[in-house]
Amino acid sequence: MIVIVLLLWVVAFFVAAWIGYKKGRQPLGIVLGLFLGWVGVLIMALVGPTSEAARAEALRQGFPCPYCQEVVRHGATVCPHCQRDLPPTPAVKRV
Known part of the structure; x- marks a missing residue:
């Protein structure tokens, strides 16, 4: 026991x-x-x-490409899927 x-x-x-x-x-x-x-x-x-962990998770998840809707990492200037230029990345909300 x-x-x-x-x-x-x-x-x-x-x-x-x-x-x-x-x-x-x-x-x-x-x-x-x-x-x-x-x-x-x-x-x-x-x-x-923690706020660092939440920010790292948000950066890892990325955002959808406005052209092909595939997830792209923050800071990318070209979509790795459709090879189109991306607009400036949306700001990551700080927690």
Whole structure:
């Protein structure tokens, strides 16, 4: 019984750390997973990302090309799909 509880606690620790890493809050995820277990996982799931992580995600997702509607990274001057010149990129909303 104790082995199962410890195994579930270790799994909760890694899940909380992974969620924290994805949201740019890895130290918080490690601490919450270590001390609170699955409650820490729930808290990490509800906590928002850091502003740097949100900006990086917005930059990674890009915007649709106005001509072919394929996703293009911010800062691109030519669409890699249809090879047409792009208008200036829309500003990324800072969080």
